Amino acid sequence: MPGFDLGLPQRTAGLTHVIDKGLGPRGWEDVLEVSGHLIDVVKLGWGTSYVTKNLERKLQLIADFARDFTVLSEVGSKDSSVEYGVDEWTRWLREELDAGAWKVITEAREGGTAGIFDAGGGMRTELIGEIAQAVGVANVIFEAPSKAAQAWFVKQFGPEVNLGNIPPEEVIPLETLRLGLRGDTLKEILL
Secondary structure: OOOOOOOOOOOOOOOEEEEEOOOOHHHHHHHHHHHHHHOOEEEEOOOHHHHOOOHHHHHHHHHHHOOOOOOEEEEOOOOOOOOOOHHHHHHHHHHHHHOOOOEEEEOOOOOOOOOOEOOOOOEOHHHHHHHHHHHOHHHEEEEOOOHHHHHHHHHHHOOOOOEEEEOHHHHHHHHHHHOOOOOOOHHHHOO
């Protein structure tokens, strides 16, 4: 497999955190070849590493590509019936950052039904705004599993907002949102 060192500086903002739901090694070869330069963090979701065949090969592909190893943390509840308040969220985020986490991920679940979203899939925009103000948007990776959520975050915080739980096949569409090449963000980014 060819090297993927494109000579690009490691991004510290506008991060794209991809969730791997069990993609195989050949799938990762394709993802890394086509959009690897746009991926900053890879997360193996919900115990998939336990049941994935050829895990060692897949991890080696990702490790060979990795620009750096850093500590990330995640806060929030995966239970959609639990909605924590601003004080709890900001306290947990600060504790994780103070403990040495490079960035802290805000839970939203794959379907956007918990954490910074409500059980019905609505974004808790006031909470998100308070989190951003309290700990700084640059210190957070917001899970944004849907195009609508991704567009909202880019409009609200700009193209440098850090977004997570992005499926591999949606990395390039997300980048076009960040660049203002889609109607969803054209006005905010380019006009």
